[in-house]
Amino acid sequence: MTAAEHHSTLGAYAEPTRPVRAGWIAAFAGVWLGLWMAQLVPVQVLLPLQIEAQHTSEDWLASLVAYGIVSAIAGAFVVVAYPIVGALSDRTRSRFGRRRPWIFAGVLLVGAGLALLGIQTETVGTVIWWTVTMLGFCMASAALTAVMADRVPENQRGLVSGWISAPNAFGILLGIVLVTAVFTTTATGYLALAVSAVVLAIPFLLRLHDVPLTPDEAAMLGPLTLGAILSSIWVDPRQHPDFVWTVVSRVLINLSNAIATTMLLYFFTFALRMDDPTGFLVFTTVIYMVVTIVASLGFGKLSDVLGRRRVFVLASGIAQSLAALLLAVAPAEATAIVGAVLLGLGQGCFFAVDQALATQVLPSAESRGKDVGLMNIAQAGPQAFGPLLGAGAVVLFGGFTGLFIASGIAGIVGSVMILRVRSVR
Numbered sequence: 001m002t003a004a005e006h007h008s009t010l011g012a013y014a015e016p017t018r019p020v021r022a023g024w025i026a027a028f029a030g031v032w033l034g035l036w037m038a039q040l041v042p043v044q045v046l047l048p049l050q051i052e053a054q055h056t057s058e059d060w061l062a063s064l065v066a067y068g069i070v071s072a073i074a075g076a077f078v079v080v081a082y083p084i085v086g087a088l089s090d091r092t093r094s095r096f097g098r099r100r101p102w103i104f105a106g107v108l109l110v111g112a113g114l115a116l117l118g119i120q121t122e123t124v125g126t127v128i129w130w131t132v133t134m135l136g137f138c139m140a141s142a143a144l145t146a147v148m149a150d151r152v153p154e155n156q157r158g159l160v161s162g163w164i165s166a167p168n169a170f171g172i173l174l175g176i177v178l179v180t181a182v183f184t185t186t187a188t189g190y191l192a193l194a195v196s197a198v199v200l201a202i203p204f205l206l207r208l209h210d211v212p213l214t215p216d217e218a219a220m221l222g223p224l225t226l227g228a229i230l231s232s233i234w235v236d237p238r239q240h241p242d243f244v245w246t247v248v249s250r251v252l253i254n255l256s257n258a259i260a261t262t263m264l265l266y267f268f269t270f271a272l273r274m275d276d277p278t279g280f281l282v283f284t285t286v287i288y289m290v291v292t293i294v295a296s297l298g299f300g301k302l303s304d305v306l307g308r309r310r311v312f313v314l315a316s317g318i319a320q321s322l323a324a325l326l327l328a329v330a331p332a333e334a335t336a337i338v339g340a341v342l343l344g345l346g347q348g349c350f351f352a353v354d355q356a357l358a359t360q361v362l363p364s365a366e367s368r369g370k371d372v373g374l375m376n377i378a379q380a381g382p383q384a385f386g387p388l389l390g391a392g393a394v395v396l397f398g399g400f401t402g403l404f405i406a407s408g409i410a411g412i413v414g415s416v417m418i419l420r421v422r423s424v425r
Helices: 003-010 022-054 060-091 100-117 123-151 154-182 186-207 215-220 226-233 241-261 264-271 277-306 310-329 333-359 368-397 401-420
Strands: none
Touching: 022 060, 022 100, 022 123, 022 154, 022 186, 022 264, 022 277, 022 368, 060 100, 060 123, 060 368, 100 123, 100 186, 123 154, 123 333, 123 368, 154 186, 154 277, 154 333, 241 310, 241 333, 241 368, 241 401, 264 277, 277 310, 277 333, 310 333, 310 401, 333 368, 368 401
């Protein structure tokens, strides 16, 4: 029996039992690589440089705040869109399945948004096309995360989640190299990321056997109306406390990471006053990448073998917090290198294991897409609002020390919150 026939006999709502193969995992990692490059490289490099060029004022804080506002506006749309897109994908009836149309449309929207973003010379245009890009990322990533719950057995999810995390680290490095050493103008840098996102998605779109809903399965969800979609978004914390605690923990740990890492280029430039801050960012990113890939694949698989998730999430959040607190008490190049190692350990472990844990606390098989969409808000929201909150912390505390202390506290609190989850070891 082929994989496609096996999945077809199970039905769309069946709990997956057949392990996914190496080729499937490789294609899955590839589409994530393109999406991570499309989201994270603009946040780390292109958007700050583009917005700085749009502001002629010598006050670097003005461009920093403008960068935070641009990111936050896009983030507001994403926060609303994630659960709606997830709910729509749960109810999508097509011969291509439920998730594949949304992955395809999302990747195309990412490509178009980035290509047009690269030619913007005013902040308003930058806001519009970055928002479009993030909405595309939202569509594709919500569907992809739901695919993991649909198709990957529980005892393999730590490993497969590691192949979401590893492309995250490698994508940041590969993307930064592309836009700083190969495609050195803003327009060509964005275009390179756009093409990469589309091309890297093709193998998975061709390989994915996405089981369409049967009429009976679709009937279980009721009619597709705006009211039905909006009402389905609500998750009662009294009935599903583990889901809610996982979301809260994820928000805080991701916020800890986002408010610090999205400010690194500014920190290296204006606090440490480096001669080549972009070069040092690439150097620390290489360290972060190597450690993250090893940590994500190693700890993700180990969590599968041990059947434990919470202790890994707890340790990963604390490691990320320590990276931020070190920069707060001893801001220096050497400390930044140590911080890159700790951040890589923590982020790699967190991405792999927390993603696996999240799929184990979803309220129901019928609403996986919507519930995963809510989970993804806890990742995309902090990433989007992190620059604005980070800029606010820098302004409020008169420097970067307060920023890194806030980052450390958020990570520690988020780590402890995961211990409230009871249904997962």
